[in-house]
Amino acid sequence: MAKIFSAHGASNLNLIRSLICHTRSELQKSGYDYFEVDETMQEGADFAEKLNNAFDKIFSLGYERVVAIGNDCPSNDATNLKLALQNWSADCPLLTGKTQRGGVYLLGLTQDAFEKINFKKLHWQSEYLYSDLVAYCRNLNLGVFETSGLSEVNELKDFSTFNIQKLSFAIFRIYSEVCKALVRIIEIKMISALSPDIIAPYADRGPPRTSQL
Numbered sequence: 001m002a003k004i005f006s007a008h009g010a011s012n013l014n015l016i017r018s019l020i021c022h023t024r025s026e027l028q029k030s031g032y033d034y035f036e037v038d039e040t041m042q043e044g045a046d047f048a049e050k051l052n053n054a055f056d057k058i059f060s061l062g063y064e065r066v067v068a069i070g071n072d073c074p075s076n077d078a079t080n081l082k083l084a085l086q087n088w089s090a091d092c093p094l095l096t097g098k099t100q101r102g103g104v105y106l107l108g109l110t111q112d113a114f115e116k117i118n119f120k121k122l123h124w125q126s127e128y129l130y131s132d133l134v135a136y137c138r139n140l141n142l143g144v145f146e147t148s149g150l151s152e153v154n155e156l157k158d159f160s161t162f163n164i165q166k167l168s169f170a171i172f173r174i175y176s177e178v179c180k181a182l183v184r185i186i187e188i189k190m191i192s193a194l195s196p197d198i199i200a201p202y203a204d205r206g207p208p209r210t211s212q213l
Helices: 002-008 010-030 047-059 078-087 111-116 129-139 156-161 169-193 196-202
Strands: 065-069 094-099 104-110 144-150
Touching: 010 078, 047 065, 047 111, 065 111, 078 094, 078 104, 078 144, 094 129, 104 111, 104 129, 129 144
Parallel strands: 094 144
Antiparallel strands: 065 104, 094 104
């Protein structure tokens, strides 16, 4: 997320923090154990290696099933998480949820499935990830449980796909940060579009003189 919004300036750090805090809050509400693996803790040369090492680290703690969740899907709340995990069938080593762009917002693996999957063979951070992942796992005879699809946020305009009336208060705060960021961007573009020739003649003018009776 930080990488996605950084192009719009440091002012969007509040938006990034809001998304992270929202995800953390929903994980806490779910009642499941969770671990945060941010950029300072990730190990590996690319995304596939970093994700693989994160899974490996959590499995080494003794867990039989591990689920990776990103912070770029505001609709993935505690209710959705609990529903997905409770319905995750025992005969399906893989749990996944599709995004509107063909990616995944949630990826769950049993330890057995993790040991069989080579993350390097998948097109991470692409519109083909979901279909590639499902096909790859089925070729390995690994059952896949597909939970509900949700919308992710890759760009500021992606928030237009959310129904404002149905947003929770937490997500509405994130939405508000997006609106503020968009207004700032529009203002900057409007100011930069003004011609210096138009601004210059009035640059040194002060306020109109007033007289007192």
